[in-house]
Amino acid sequence: MTARVETPSQGRLWTARVTQHIRKNGLQLGIIGVLFGLWLLFIVGAPDTFLKADIYRALMTSVPYWGVIALPLTMVIIAGDIDLSFISIMAVGMVAFWEVYDITGSLGVAFAGCLTVGFLVGLLNGVIIVGLGIPSLIATIGTQFFWRGVVEVIRGGQGESLVLTKGTILRDSLVGKINGYFPAQAIWMVLIGIAVWMLLNRHKFGAHVYLIGDNENSARLMGVNVGRTRMLLFALVGLAAAFGGVLQSLDVWYFWPNLGEGYLMNTLAAVFLGGTSVFGGTGTILGTFAGCFIIGAIQPGIIAIGLTGYWTKLIYGLIITVSVAMHTILRKRIS
Amino acid sequence: MGNILEMRGICKSFGEVQSLTDVDFRVGENEIVGLLGDNGAGKSTLIKIITGFYRPDGGEIYFHGQQVENLTVPKARALGVETVYQERALADLQTLWRNIFLGRELSNRLGFLDIGTMRRETHRLMVEAMEYTSSAVNPDAVIKTFSGGEKQGVAITRALYFHAELVILDEPTMGLSLQETRKLIDFVRSIKSAGKSAIFIDHNVFHVYSVADRVVVLDRGRVAGEFLTKDITLDDLMEKMYRVAQTGSLD
Numbered sequence: 001m002t003a004r005v006e007t008p009s010q011g012r013l014w015t016a017r018v019t020q021h022i023r024k025n026g027l028q029l030g031i032i033g034v035l036f037g038l039w040l041l042f043i044v045g046a047p048d049t050f051l052k053a054d055i056y057r058a059l060m061t062s063v064p065y066w067g068v069i070a071l072p073l074t075m076v077i078i079a080g081d082i083d084l085s086f087i088s089i090m091a092v093g094m095v096a097f098w099e100v101y102d103i104t105g106s107l108g109v110a111f112a113g114c115l116t117v118g119f120l121v122g123l124l125n126g127v128i129i130v131g132l133g134i135p136s137l138i139a140t141i142g143t144q145f146f147w148r149g150v151v152e153v154i155r156g157g158q159g160e161s162l163v164l165t166k167g168t169i170l171r172d173s174l175v176g177k178i179n180g181y182f183p184a185q186a187i188w189m190v191l192i193g194i195a196v197w198m199l200l201n202r203h204k205f206g207a208h209v210y211l212i213g214d215n216e217n218s219a220r221l222m223g224v225n226v227g228r229t230r231m232l233l234f235a236l237v238g239l240a241a242a243f244g245g246v247l248q249s250l251d252v253w254y255f256w257p258n259l260g261e262g263y264l265m266n267t268l269a270a271v272f273l274g275g276t277s278v279f280g281g282t283g284t285i286l287g288t289f290a291g292c293f294i295i296g297a298i299q300p301g302i303i304a305i306g307l308t309g310y311w312t313k314l315i316y317g318l319i320i321t322v323s324v325a326m327h328t329i330l331r332k333r334i335s
Numbered sequence: 336m337g338n339i340l341e342m343r344g345i346c347k348s349f350g351e352v353q354s355l356t357d358v359d360f361r362v363g364e365n366e367i368v369g370l371l372g373d374n375g376a377g378k379s380t381l382i383k384i385i386t387g388f389y390r391p392d393g394g395e396i397y398f399h400g401q402q403v404e405n406l407t408v409p410k411a412r413a414l415g416v417e418t419v420y421q422e423r424a425l426a427d428l429q430t431l432w433r434n435i436f437l438g439r440e441l442s443n444r445l446g447f448l449d450i451g452t453m454r455r456e457t458h459r460l461m462v463e464a465m466e467y468t469s470s471a472v473n474p475d476a477v478i479k480t481f482s483g484g485e486k487q488g489v490a491i492t493r494a495l496y497f498h499a500e501l502v503i504l505d506e507p508t509m510g511l512s513l514q515e516t517r518k519l520i521d522f523v524r525s526i527k528s529a530g531k532s533a534i535f536i537d538h539n540v541f542h543v544y545s546v547a548d549r550v551v552v553l554d555r556g557r558v559a560g561e562f563l564t565k566d567i568t569l570d571d572l573m574e575k576m577y578r579v580a581q582t583g584s585l586d
Binding site (some may be wrong): 173198202203204205207208211212214215218219220221222224246279282 | 386387388391407408409412418420423424425426427428429433437438439440442445448450453
């Protein structure tokens with residue numbers, strides 16, 4: 001309650017503004033620095049690849065499959081939770097897609113059914129975690145296996161061709177090539193990014209997400225409905241997972257029952273690389289967005305530079321570890 | 336004089352521990368009630384029932400003579416109860432303006448935040464209520480960087496903003512410097528002169544005695560007694576407090 005009496009000069013005021021700006025956006029600036037640094041490295045190391053459009057088209061094709069999930073997952077992690085089950089929800093959604101299509105013969109209804117099932121399976125995660133008070137890390141390990149099992153039992157290991165979607169509005173608008181070239185799913189990832197950003201930074205819901213991750217007890221004392229917010233977060237990740245599953249399946253013309261396997265570490269790494277704290281309370285959508293494209297670019301970058309694929313994991317590990325260390329150090333400096 | 340708040344026969348237990356037993360408690364209009372008692376006497380439990388955080392196991396709660404069932408935190412805040420918690424209930428990693436409007440964000444009908452107004456109001460409040468110089472107030476400052484007294488100032492400012500009828504202060508002087516404590520006591524007096532009511536909880540009998548109209552003594556979950564401060568000297572009150580702590584009886 002002591003009044004801070006100080007009358008800074010114009011110069012000091014300006015410096016203070018800049019410092020404040022860096023403080024506020026330090027983490028985002030850090031990760032964007034890593035993105036551009038890495039990009040420059042790839043351009044210098046493999047100009048034939050990284051100065052041509054094809055590589056960017058490839059990235060915009062494949063990153064959104066799981067990138068659209070990383071965006072809402074960022075909110076879950078900001079709230080202090082985690083979800084490991086989304087890779088199975090991707091496949092559950094496609095099973096629902098196919099079953100509904102089988103009954104109704106309508107791709108539109110099948111798509112709606114797929115998203116609904118994704119939302120509900122995510123919500124069920126939330127109900128288990130909040131209702132029974134099981135830590136989300138443990139609960140979603142369980143549901144990850146359970147839902148993959150459900151997919152395997154229903155499908156008997158069988159995939160499904162999606163060639164029948166050729167030329168439909170659904171396929172063209174989700175994964176079509178705009179002007180015969182630009183992959184539509186990249187637009188979807190941007191749109192979802194904007195929607196999630198709005199929700200997190202400009203909506204009550206997002207204010208409560210930050211608050212819960214920061215100090216859950218304060219949130220309860222101030223009347224925030226903590227349980228409902230957390231449940232809805234898991235439902236949103238479920239919804240996004242089903243959507244990501246549709247994107248990939250339609251794009252490769254085939255639903256594989258192991259859809260989603262292999263995306264777990266990429267997606268989590270993108271979120272943490274983007275500066276979201278595992279302890280909750282801080283994190284940004286822009287950071288995750290950048291994180292997704294860093295993770296997506298590492299493998300093709302390494303190959304293009306002329307190293308063998310054996311180097312991929314080593315360099316993945318190096319970049320992730322260095323970036324996360326950078327975030328931790330920045331965070332300490334900032335506070 | 337009517338009562339803003341009246342509670343009858345409040346009971347609350349946590350598992351085996353009976354925290355409150357048959358407690359009657361009331362706060363009159365424009366009255367400052369001091370709540371005294373040793374650690375574990377049930378002070379915090381009682382006020383968390385008033386704020387809607389805990390549900391009592393039994394008993395009745397009336398606001399302005401109307402019985403209120405299933406009191407929740409948003410309900411209590413809507414009835415004009417604002418609380419400065421012992422633990423301050425702030426979010427350390429968030430900005431000042433987010434903390435002022437915590438759980439009560441200004442938003443449009445669709446739930447989108449009115450950030451401009453919240454920032455401006457935060458600035459105005461800190462200057463007017465907390466007497467900060469205008470250029471030193473930064474609504475975007477993160478709470479973590481504040482001192483203990485400044486954090487307490489934020490919690491109090493928040494309580495003021497929402498035009499509380501009843502302000503509850505739970506151990507507000509804890510961790511404050513002498514000067515900050517004095518400002519806080521002045522703040523409690525200003526609640527009185529503004530025609531509002533307050534419940535003031537503190538370990539320090541002297542602080543409570545100097546501002547309260549009436550003092551309620553809790554002991555082991557029961558009301559051990561209550562006194563109007565004009566009818567009792569500080570020495571007598573201290574004496575009775577010691578006796579309660581040792582024997583469980585005031586006389």
